[in-house]
Amino acid sequence: MCSCQNSDYSVSAVIPAYNAEMTIERAIESALAQTLPVDEVIVVDDGSKDKTAKLAQNFGDKITLHRQQNGGASAARNAGIKKAKCRWIAFLDCDDYWLEEKNETQISLLKRHPKILWSAGGYEICRYESSEKAPAAMNDSLSKSFTSSYLDLYPQGLKGHTNTMLIKRSLLVEAGLFDENLRRSNDIDMWFRVAFRQPELVYVNSPLAVQQRQFSFITRSVQDENIPFRLAEKLSAQAKDAGLSEEFAPCLRIILKWWIILLIRCGNGRAVRRILTDYGSIFPTRYRFSNRLGSFLPNIYYHYLQHKIPGLKDAGKMGDI
Numbered sequence: 001m002c003s004c005q006n007s008d009y010s011v012s013a014v015i016p017a018y019n020a021e022m023t024i025e026r027a028i029e030s031a032l033a034q035t036l037p038v039d040e041v042i043v044v045d046d047g048s049k050d051k052t053a054k055l056a057q058n059f060g061d062k063i064t065l066h067r068q069q070n071g072g073a074s075a076a077r078n079a080g081i082k083k084a085k086c087r088w089i090a091f092l093d094c095d096d097y098w099l100e101e102k103n104e105t106q107i108s109l110l111k112r113h114p115k116i117l118w119s120a121g122g123y124e125i126c127r128y129e130s131s132e133k134a135p136a137a138m139n140d141s142l143s144k145s146f147t148s149s150y151l152d153l154y155p156q157g158l159k160g161h162t163n164t165m166l167i168k169r170s171l172l173v174e175a176g177l178f179d180e181n182l183r184r185s186n187d188i189d190m191w192f193r194v195a196f197r198q199p200e201l202v203y204v205n206s207p208l209a210v211q212q213r214q215f216s217f218i219t220r221s222v223q224d225e226n227i228p229f230r231l232a233e234k235l236s237a238q239a240k241d242a243g244l245s246e247e248f249a250p251c252l253r254i255i256l257k258w259w260i261i262l263l264i265r266c267g268n269g270r271a272v273r274r275i276l277t278d279y280g281s282i283f284p285t286r287y288r289f290s291n292r293l294g295s296f297l298p299n300i301y302y303h304y305l306q307h308k309i310p311g312l313k314d315a316g317k318m319g320d321i
Contacts, residue, residue: 007039007086007087008087009087009088009107009110009111010039010085010086010087010088011038011039011040011086011088011089011090011103011107011166012038012039012040012041012042012080012084012085012086012088012089012090012169013031013038013040013041013042013090013091013092014042014044014077014080014081014084014089014090014091014092015027015028015031015041015042015043015044015080015091015092015093015094016044016046016073016076016077016080016093016094017043017044017045017046017048017052017056017076017094018045018046018047018048018052018070018076018094019048019049019050019052020048020050020052020094020095021048021050021051021052021055022095023094023095023096023212024043024052024055024056024094025055025058026097027092027093027094027095027096027097028041028043028056028059028063029097030092030097030098030099030100031092031098032059032062032063033100034098034100034101034102034103034104035100035101035103035104036101036103036104036107036108037103038090038103039085039086040063040064040084040085040086041059041062041063041064042063042064042066042080042083042084043056043063043064043065043066044066044067044068044076044077044079044080044083045065045066045067045068046068046070046071046072046073046075046076047067047068047069047070047071052094053065053067064083066079066080066083071180072180072183072186073178073186073187074177074178074179074180074182074186075178075180077091077177077178078177078178078180081169081172081173081177084169086169087168087169087170088107088166088167088168088169089166089167089168089169089172090102090103090106090165090166091162091163091165092162092163092209093162093163093211095212096163096209096210096211096212097209097210098163098208098209098210099207099208099209099210102164102208102209103166105121105145105204105208106119106121106166106202106204106208107166109145109202109204110166110202113147113202116147116198116200116201116202117167117168117170117171117198118165118166118167118168118171118194118198118201118202119164119165119166119167119201119202119203119204120150120159120160120161120164120165120166120191120201120202120203120204121145121160121164121203121204121205121206121207121208122158122164122204122205122206122207122208123161123163123164123207123208123209123210123211124207124209124210124211125210125211126210126211126212144204144205144206145202145203145204145205145206146202146203146205147200147201147202147203148200148201148203149195149199149200149201149247150191150192150194150195150199150200150201151195151199151244151247151248151251152247153201153203154250154251154254155250155251155254158203158205159188159191160191160203161209161211162187163208163209163210163211164204164208164209165191167194171194171197171198172190172194174197175190175193175194175196175197176193177190178190179234181230182227182230182231183224183227184224184227185227185228185231185255188231188255189231189234189235192235192238192239192248192251193235193238196238196239196241196242196244196248197242199244199247225263225268225270225271227259228255228256228259228263228271228275229274229275229278231255232252232255232256232278232279235248235252235255236248236252249282252279252282253282253283256275256279256282256283257283259275260272260275260276260291261302261305261309261312263275263298264291264294264295264298264301264302264305265298265302266298267298267299268298269294269295269296269297269298270295272291272292272295272298273292273295276288276291276292276295
């Protein structure tokens with residue numbers, strides 16, 4: 001029985017899933033095994049063709065299963081938000097899992113800061129081929145938890161992750177939910193739209209979840225080179241409307257740098273040159289020159305970048321921003 005209506009800090013866990021028969025049970029189990037239980041677990045089967053729905057159904061009334069035609073990550077998350085009965089929404093990708101104190105840690109901190117409407121935190125990366133766990137971007141000089149503007153944290157590498165986001169449902173609705181027309185970067189688009197409405201969040205500077213690199217809910221290929229331009233235009237306009245253009249500029253530079261590397265990796269030098277032309281003013285001259293030059297020989301240039309940028313050899317690093 002869902003107790004969502006009886007608590008100011010009730011939590012709905014939303015798990016979008018597509019062809020996740022290998023990982024969905026572990027994801028659900030991690031949501032159900034929290035030291036502070038979540039109030040409901042919603043699994044959105046986004047048109048899976050495998051046993052995802054059947055495995056989810058085995059959990060009986062411990063979860064709510066919603067099935068729909070395949071619409072992508074944003075459509076699945078939006079469906080979960082709309083189905084949710086609780087006041088807070090926590091997201092968990094079907095191929096990842098939460099650490100058991102995740103919900104208790106964030107809720108206890110949010111109760112100390114009742115005016116703050118969202119929280120994020122660190123996470124671990126697990127690589128199947130080596131069974132190695134690596135911490136996400138963490139800063140040991142910072143306290144274990146603190147409040148700060150997301151626009152200040154993002155350039156520091158403290159970006160949070162979908163699996164660590166705990167957000168007041170009303171704030172998500174106000175921000176407009178996930179953009180179902182963005183097939184990539186839809187999560188970062190959402191977090192910034194939330195941040196433009198309430199920049200301050202509670203950040204947990206320790207791992208709350210584990211992200212697996214073997215599997216992927218969202219495709220790694222770049223099928224639409226116009227995504228970074230639509231994203232930059234949209235977020236820049238909203239930052240301006242919120243009076244946060246100056247604060248957002250360093251974040252936009254990082255987002256577009258990530259897209260430049262991804263496009264170089266995919267061999268799309270033309271799109272790289274377009275970014276450097278349209279948004280050249282936010283990049284240093286030397287950066288514009290080297291990347292424009294490299295864009296004409298993207299395969300060679302990406303090989304060079306792999307040796308220059310620590311961690312770039314790990315293809316998984318390209319998964320999220």
